[in-house]
Amino acid sequence: KNEVEQSPQNLTAQEGEFITINCSYSVGISALHWLQQHPGGGIVSLFMLSSGKKKHGRLIATINIQEKHSSLHITASHPRDSAVYICAGGNSGAGSYQLTFGKGTKLSVIP
């Protein structure tokens, strides 16, 4: 069974701090997704990566395939970044591409 472990579970940061959220995954996962969930429930896909690094604005996602580890970084954090960040491993099987989710990291950025 595919597994995804995320840390930390909760994170509080001061506005402007550099933030890192970590994700480890098991064999069999072909791509790693980072998702953001704001209070109220809606989930937005931030990144999908199977190698290297991706950047979008102040968000950077990296993946190390050998170590089966991915990180999500937020530079110059802002209170509007407060959300739950979820890492998910994707694998193809049973006729579809499925995601296995980590339990999420609740980020609170304080002004």
Place this chain on the structure above:
Amino acid sequence: DVKVTQSSRYLVKRTGEKVFLECVQDMDHENMFWYRQDPGLGLRLIYFSYDVKMKEKGDIPEGYSVSREKKERFSLILESASTNQTSMYLCASSLWGTSGTDTQYFGPGTRLTVL
């Protein structure tokens, strides 16, 4: 933009009632998914469908069934609701991709309370 909509944001039902949760996507996606999300457990897959009338069990299908009669619509059915089915239910859809790495687009969620 892909839009995934769910029939209700909040729903309150009584134990033993039959409950229907509807999900509609407007991007002609082949794959559709139902998840439930509980504190400390994250998102767990209940059922998914990769084509009309096709369905596959996810990790926690017990107590649920699904229906996909049209490509754009995927329904989750609680045959006899129980209090342990109180949860946030999220629907998602994705395109059938040959790369094997499909982005899933999520609906806003339905927070179901069973009394």
